[in-house]
Amino acid sequence: MANKKNKGSLQAEYPNLYDGISADDLDACMSFAEDYKAFLDISKTEREFVKNSIEAAEDLGFKSIDKIKKLKAGDKVYASIKDKGLILAVIGSQPTSEGINILGAHIDSPRLDLKPNPIYEENETAYFKTHYYGGIKKYQWTTIPLAIHGVVFSKDGKAHEIVIGEKDDDPVFYITDLLPHLGSEQMAKKASEFIPGEHLNVVIGGIPVKGKEKEPYKEAVLKFLNDNYGIVEKDFVAGEIEIVPAMKARDVGFDRAYIAAYGHDDKVCAYPALMSLLAQERPSKTCVTILTDKEEIGSYANSGAQSVLYENFLMELLALTGDGSFDMLKFRKMIAASKMLSTDVSNAFDPKYSSVSDSRNSAYMSHGIKLEKYVGARGKSGTNEATGDFVAEIVGIFDKNSIPWQTGELGKIDAGGGGTISAYMAKMGMNVIDAGVPVWSMHAPYELISKIDLYYTYLAYKAFIENI
Ligand code: MN
Ligand code: MN
Secondary structure (H helix, E strand, C coil): CCCCCCCCCCCCCCCCCCCCCCHHHHHHHHHHHHHHHHHHHCCCCHHHHHHHHHHHHHHCCCEEHHHCCCCCCCCEEEEEECCCEEEEEECCCCCHHHCCEEEEEECCCCEEEEEEEEEEEECCEEEEEEEEECCCCHHHHCCCCEEEEEEEECCCCCEEEEEECCCCCCCCEECCCCCHHHCHHHHCCCCCCCCCHHHCCEEEECCCCCCCCCCHHHHHHHHHHHHHHCCCHHHHHHEEEEEEECCCCEEECCCCCEEEECCHHHHHHHHHHHHHHHCCCCCCCCEEEEEEECHHHCCCCCCECCCHHHHHHHHHHHHHHCCCCCCHHHHHHHHHCCEEEECCCEECCCHHHHHHCCHHHCCCCCCCEEEECCCEECCCECCCCCCHHHHHHHHHHHHHCCCCEEECCCCCCCCCEECCCHHHHHHHCCEEEEEECEEECCCCCCEEEEHHHHHHHHHHHHHHHHHC
8 A cells, every 4th residue: 555646646645544445454453453452551661561572572582682692693682771671683694784773662651750758648648749750731640540550679679569550440549630610710820830740649548547646547558558568668769650540542433443542652653663573583684673761851861762771782783693792893884884763653633733733744643654854843953854865765665565654743843842762873873764653642641543553653664674
């Protein structure tokens, strides 16, 4: 299905991909969506995504690179990046030094993290204090069911994993908002101000311990946590507890065209980037998928895309596919010859909010993977801009493999903007372009994507790593 049909005219067309789809393609699309939803529901945090990805990879014969002395064509290896990022490779028959094909997504999503001293009580209710992570509209996080996911490390180094709010009979957690009857002053405020960050406090308990404790409601929560997870209040300082929406991924529409879920950004690209790598057996070029953390706050930390730990793995790939020695110049040349899709989501044109988008330079829901030559803000600030010849090469691969694609910018020029990991990867020297699934309500607790975009994005990623 080629989308740039010229039909005797010189003008480009970017059709809706559900329009005229064959029954077989629709079946394949619906079935890929089922697998994605199942994976997403058990992978809401970066740690969970890494754990489940490693499990899937090991089932297919992937091994941790730590245990490897030499790599040959067909070998499958991975490295966990602090358990919050992951990098995986399938070794190709061509020398790695001639360049590798890379897909790179991020697996962190906007959420509420617990503060280091999170538990308090007020007016006979126990609460968690949170600090939001990434760009959110704070008011969207009130009055929805919330789940707790994460890990607390005690001084003995033991990890205490906590997941509450996902099973049907689990309790959920909740942030209150003001009733409209008394909300007139609140409603007159700007949306960025009417729910301050310090109001994102989560209700976690309301039955006190018996006795004479100073704070019996807080004490009851601490007792529950100690009985069930063996932790005490001070352990939270070494905690990584994330508050995420408790909702599961659900089909949307009478025809089930869409999926609503928490964390499509960027797991709706990370999942097909992982799956297209796992589908490789004997590629000609070495294929790599990178799943990074901390993108939503600038790709910092040792698990973010700016960390050298991802680079270390690529250095090991070069050394272990050769004679085991490492040569920096050879490495730099390998990276310069490498090609990457930065597989991150972008906005889809929303007719209700058409004023923020240039309709002639916008991606549309169900029109396929969105190729973005550049992202950034204002005068293209902060962007990786892909070179024209690299864009042409990608378009050539997609067209040759009948992969429909579209293009567009993230909104009007002065309406805002955003970044991805592409700039950091380009800095290493490789050719990079952003290409991902268009999203409605991006960064909301429950985002919307089209199943047909997910499916053709998977085919696009596969075509890229197999053919470029
Ligand atoms: Mn993203
Ligand atoms: Mn984002």
